Amino acid sequence: MEMPTKENAIASNREAWNDSARHHRDNPEWPALLKAVERADFSCIDDTLRTVLEQVGVAGKDFVQVGCNNGRESLSLFALGARSVVGIDQSAEFLEQARELAARSPHNAQFVAADIHHLPSELHNRFDVALITIGVLNWMPDIGEFFRHVARILKPGGALVIYETHPFLEMFDPETDDPYRLQSSYFRREPFVQTQPIVYEGKVEQQSAASYWFVHSLGDIFTGALDAGLAISHFKEYPHSNREELYDRYEQQEAQLPLCFTWVALKS
Numbered sequence: 001m002e003m004p005t006k007e008n009a010i011a012s013n014r015e016a017w018n019d020s021a022r023h024h025r026d027n028p029e030w031p032a033l034l035k036a037v038e039r040a041d042f043s044c045i046d047d048t049l050r051t052v053l054e055q056v057g058v059a060g061k062d063f064v065q066v067g068c069n070n071g072r073e074s075l076s077l078f079a080l081g082a083r084s085v086v087g088i089d090q091s092a093e094f095l096e097q098a099r100e101l102a103a104r105s106p107h108n109a110q111f112v113a114a115d116i117h118h119l120p121s122e123l124h125n126r127f128d129v130a131l132i133t134i135g136v137l138n139w140m141p142d143i144g145e146f147f148r149h150v151a152r153i154l155k156p157g158g159a160l161v162i163y164e165t166h167p168f169l170e171m172f173d174p175e176t177d178d179p180y181r182l183q184s185s186y187f188r189r190e191p192f193v194q195t196q197p198i199v200y201e202g203k204v205e206q207q208s209a210a211s212y213w214f215v216h217s218l219g220d221i222f223t224g225a226l227d228a229g230l231a232i233s234h235f236k237e238y239p240h241s242n243r244e245e246l247y248d249r250y251e252q253q254e255a256q257l258p259l260c261f262t263w264v265a266l267k268s
């Protein structure tokens with residue numbers, strides 16, 4: 001397979017996510033979400049992430065969510081006490097949905113359409129906490145470069161909080177007859193490529209711009225962050241799945257794989 005350049009992969013991912021937005025709007029969960037965000041105490045943040053955020057401290061803090069998608073998690077941060085919230089995503093189509101949700105919410109979140117690798121300088125040194133959740137790191141062609149950009153938008157002493165899927169899962173294919181058969185190297189360098197629309201459940205049999213999913217080992221993630229001047233202060237792995245329903249089959253096993261992790265690093 002011919003590897004795309006970093007720029008081409010990022011641009012193609014943007015196109016794929018923009019195309020994906022209409023499929024998410026068609027989901028029956030969308031009207032329910034439009035209603036739910038009207039409540040001041042709306043939150044879709046699960047107990048695992050809430051516990052970590054509370055340890056870091058939310059009350060009175062200025063937050064940014066990187067890869068905020070439709071902004072439902074960004075809006076949830078107000079219920080935990082955030083003072084201000086900015087969501088960043090390179091998909092203008094998803095940010096349109098985020099703004100639609102924000103217009104119904106009693107809270108005032110700001111949404112910025114930008115590729116994380118080209119952030120406006122007004123965002124530099126602005127945030128106490130940067131949040132990254134499920135399914136963001138793997139869209140980044142170079143994890144070290146990504147962390148350098150995220151570090152720039154934190155204030156000195158600011159915290160980066162990550163709640164992500166575990167990279168061990170990239171070795172398995174949950175859709176095969178033997179979902180525990182090792183299918184792909186943990187150290188895989190070439191991205192997984194999908195040319196069907198990105199949806200969280202099932203498949204849509206249509207063509208879409210190619211989306212490029214890069215595998216980053218825990219070692220790459222730790223080293224990338226340390227090289228970007230981020231000091232890791234928390235790392236915990238969990239036996240529950242936080243990704244597509246297909247991956248629930250890896251839960252509740254005698255020989256349990258780690259399925260997701262939380263991670264905190266501080267900017268010096």
Ligand SMILES: C[S@@+](CC[C@H](N)C(=O)[O-])C[C@H]1O[C@@H](n2cnc3c(N)ncnc32)[C@H](O)[C@@H]1O
Pocket residue numbers: 010013014017066067068069070071072073088089090091094114115116117133134135136139140
């Ligand atoms: C799986 S979604 C995150 C979903 C989020 N955890 C949630 O539950 O709402 C990943 C998001 O990352 C965004 N993204 C991917 N590459 C990006 C980039 N280079 N800069 C900014 N956003 C990016 C995509 O547009 C997409 O909205």
